[in-house]
Amino acid sequence: MTWTIRAVPNLSDNYAWLLRDEATGTVALCDPGEAEANLAALRDMPEPGRLDWILLTHHHADHIDGVPGVVKATGAKVLGAAADAHRLPRLDISVTPGDSIPLGSGAIEVLDSPGHTIGHVALHIPAAKAVLCGDTLFSLGCGRLLEGTPADMFRALRLLDALPGDTLVCCGHEYTESNARFAVTVEPDNAALKARAEEVRRLRKEGKATVPTTLDTERATNPFLRAQNVDQLAERRKAKDVFKG
Structure with a gap:
């Protein structure tokens, strides 16, 4: 099965993700x-304007404010976490971690990923070799702990780390360059990280996106995914919160 995946720049540094199952x-x-x-991106698709589903990872405005306008224009159905339904636009399908929801010729596996927010989910689509991880895992970083705990985030990252290494990490923001500046202070002797940081600088200088990345890349370079325990993750997240580099 072949899927196409496209990052759509939104707002100042957000990405929405547009996926198409070529089989269906x-x-x-x-x-x-x-x-x-996003409507402009849809007009550039093989069936201009077609949108079947809107998938939501969490309730923050910079991830959901476009939903009403997109639904009005396309009639798309909305999927999101049942635990966050009171903070999300009206849902057509409410999901809970562990659910598997058909999507085209594949399916969405719903993963529990609190930490940034309570009720945050990551959406793994094995057929597309992709995980839509919102603000849980970034390239070279992880989300701020706005509602959850370090233990919540550590568990969420372990769930993501269990996915196949070639899984595309489709995250919610273009934060990689700033994340790299912090990451190299944590692991200054990590050769893979140094190479990734240089690649990121080049991509941003050329005006290109640094994501999606892969889980294998993040396993080798991301100091948060590489944290060995909750305490180490908490220490790194606290340091990143005040980092000025």
């Missing part, structure tokens, strides 16, 4: 923070 033509959009940028 099914189109899904993850975390639209605004309407027009």
Whole structure:
């Protein structure tokens, strides 16, 4: 099965993710923070304007504010976490961790990923070799602990780390360059990290996205995914919160 995956820049540094199952033509959009940028991307698809599903990872405005406009224009159905339904746009399908929901010729596996927020989910699509991880895992980083605990985030990262190494990490923001500046202070002798940081600088200088990345890349370079225990993760997250580099 072949899927196409496209990062759609939203707002100042967000990404929505546009996925199309080539076998069925099914189109899904993850975390639209605004309407027009995503509607423009849909007009550039093989079936212009088609959108079957909007997939939501968590309730923050920069991930959901585009939902009403996109739904109005496309009639797409909305999927999100049942635990967050009171903070999300109206859901057509409410999911809980462990659910498997058909999507085109594949399926969405719903993973529990609190930490950044309570109720945050990551959406793994094995057929697309991709995980839509919102603000849980970033390239070279992880989300701020706005509602959850270090233990919540550690468990969420372990769930993501269990996915196949070639899984595409489709995260919610273009934070990689700033994350790299912190990461090299944590692991200054990590050769893979140094190479990734240089690649990121080049990509951003060229105006290109640094994501998606892969889980194998993050396993080799991301100091948060590489944290050995909750205490180490907490220490690194606390240091990143005040990092000025």
